[in-house]
Amino acid sequence: MVGTSELQDHVKLARDYALEGFYDSSIIFFDGAIAQINKLLSTLDDPLDRAKWMNVKKALTEETEVVKQLDAERRAFKDIPLGRRPPSPPISTKSSFVFQPLDEYPTSSGAPMDDPDVWRPPTRDNANRRTARGGQVGMRKSPQDGAWARGATRAGASGRGAKAAGSSKSNTGVRASTAGKKGPGSGKSGKADSVNGDAEDGKSRRGQYEGPDSDLAAMLERDVLDSTPGVTWDDVAGLTEAKRLLEEAVVLPLWMPEYFQGIRRPWKGILMFGPPGTGKTLLAKAVATECGTTFFNVSSATLASKWRGESERMVRCLFDLARAYAPSTIFIDEIDSLCNARGASGEHESSRRVKSELLVQVDGVSNTSTNEDGSRKIVMVLAATNFPWDIDEALRRRLEKRIYIPLPNSESRKELIRINLRTVEVSSDVDMDEIARRTEGYSGDDLTNVCRDASLNGMRRKIAGKTRDEIKSMSKDDISKDPVAMCDFEEAISKVQPSVSAADIERHEKWFSEFGSA
Numbered sequence: 001m002v003g004t005s006e007l008q009d010h011v012k013l014a015r016d017y018a019l020e021g022f023y024d025s026s027i028i029f030f031d032g033a034i035a036q037i038n039k040l041l042s043t044l045d046d047p048l049d050r051a052k053w054m055n056v057k058k059a060l061t062e063e064t065e066v067v068k069q070l071d072a073e074r075r076a077f078k079d080i081p082l083g084r085r086p087p088s089p090p091i092s093t094k095s096s097f098v099f100q101p102l103d104e105y106p107t108s109s110g111a112p113m114d115d116p117d118v119w120r121p122p123t124r125d126n127a128n129r130r131t132a133r134g135g136q137v138g139m140r141k142s143p144q145d146g147a148w149a150r151g152a153t154r155a156g157a158s159g160r161g162a163k164a165a166g167s168s169k170s171n172t173g174v175r176a177s178t179a180g181k182k183g184p185g186s187g188k189s190g191k192a193d194s195v196n197g198d199a200e201d202g203k204s205r206r207g208q209y210e211g212p213d214s215d216l217a218a219m220l221e222r223d224v225l226d227s228t229p230g231v232t233w234d235d236v237a238g239l240t241e242a243k244r245l246l247e248e249a250v251v252l253p254l255w256m257p258e259y260f261q262g263i264r265r266p267w268k269g270i271l272m273f274g275p276p277g278t279g280k281t282l283l284a285k286a287v288a289t290e291c292g293t294t295f296f297n298v299s300s301a302t303l304a305s306k307w308r309g310e311s312e313r314m315v316r317c318l319f320d321l322a323r324a325y326a327p328s329t330i331f332i333d334e335i336d337s338l339c340n341a342r343g344a345s346g347e348h349e350s351s352r353r354v355k356s357e358l359l360v361q362v363d364g365v366s367n368t369s370t371n372e373d374g375s376r377k378i379v380m381v382l383a384a385t386n387f388p389w390d391i392d393e394a395l396r397r398r399l400e401k402r403i404y405i406p407l408p409n410s411e412s413r414k415e416l417i418r419i420n421l422r423t424v425e426v427s428s429d430v431d432m433d434e435i436a437r438r439t440e441g442y443s444g445d446d447l448t449n450v451c452r453d454a455s456l457n458g459m460r461r462k463i464a465g466k467t468r469d470e471i472k473s474m475s476k477d478d479i480s481k482d483p484v485a486m487c488d489f490e491e492a493i494s495k496v497q498p499s500v501s502a503a504d505i506e507r508h509e510k511w512f513s514e515f516g517s518a
């Protein structure tokens, strides 16, 4: 069991380092805290506890993203010659990001944050606060400013996508983005051409939300991100078969809607399952980028929350919204915490209703309705879980494709290490084959931790025994000039142990042989 005081210490250190501008160290502590929560999550069965900790994880992930953004900004700023630097406020004051106070987090896995049955619906203030956190102030549209009006153009939507560089997540846990679509396997962030060829000509891309919950829709709409998730197939190491399947199941129906008719109709839903940290979320983001569609990134924790009667409405509204923005992909992470077997002990009436609503909605994703221009309103449900055996049987049937996302094999591990080390200098003595051999059983996330740890060893050596002031006065170039060497990897591997157990893998493989559908 993870000690919450240790977790709080890590979060505090992460924030202290961020405030002092030591972004690398800050990111390490944030990642460490998130890894602790992941570990905790893998031990929790109670959906409510899981939902609470998922919320904490989500908030910390957002904070990490902000620190990474600041770090990237600082690096970019450093690269501009002095004379050409624009007069801008110091980096630390640029973002209106506000850390969530530590005491807003649950104090232990079992301790209630609130009355678990009556969670407040998000308020506009909350939403604004989250928006500010992500540094996206003023970028989102409200229904009043025409975001829902007929005639909003795809080109317009894509333009918005091009505008924002950062990422932000939502108060509601729903995030949507319209990504630039590219050809299969093409390079990074593609230009905003269109799935149905309607981007450049400015035809209407999306209709108007016509449901009864305009407030809820507005709240969800506020969380429509103006940026692409920015992950491409190339950023995902290995998983060739999963990429092929996702391309066939999600991307191709969007490109060739006429072909995917009748018996060839697109799959209603796709489930990605496998051990934690194997790249399921990364794949979902890559699908969004490659599809160039509106991407709704929904955390189950949000949908599972028990605002009286709001949750089913939210599910309904989300799907209405996805249809209005079609073609869309709805990604539901940790779907097990929302859809564990119905009738399970402790199941709450409201969560039963949410599940039923989700089933109805997934059923309704029959892709028969059409846009004004006659193209079909394709909505695809993409779900991910580390506990596929906990999923309700009825939902399992509706997630027609069930794709196993395994631990990386040796080749994928090497690719993953290369991807992770893209931005740092690597010494010629680094033996990838040897590292891949010694990291058998590591997940992608574990390997990323190894790479991060190894890449920081040079700095650790340089600052060892120095005071804070001495460190601050050191030249950053001096700190970062040592390339990452094999000895750094050896040290990192000895510190970072694999997080996935053999028993867990066995259980996934068994479930795959029983229920997999690739």
Ligand SMILES: Nc1ncnc2c1ncn2[C@@H]1O[C@H](COP(=O)(O)OP(=O)(O)OP(=O)(O)O)[C@@H](O)[C@H]1O
Residues within 6 Å of the ligand: 038, 235, 236, 237, 238, 239, 275, 276, 277, 278, 279, 280, 281, 282, 283, 384, 385, 386, 408, 416, 419, 443, 444, 445, 446, 448
């Ligand atoms: N195949 C991969 N290619 C590149 N990076 C990967 C891959 N798998 C995992 N990673 C790294 O691990 C991190 C976590 O991956 P991701 O969140 O996609 O895993 P997940 O399977 O969704 O985990 P969880 O089930 O815990 O949510 C990524 O940010 C990335 O750094």
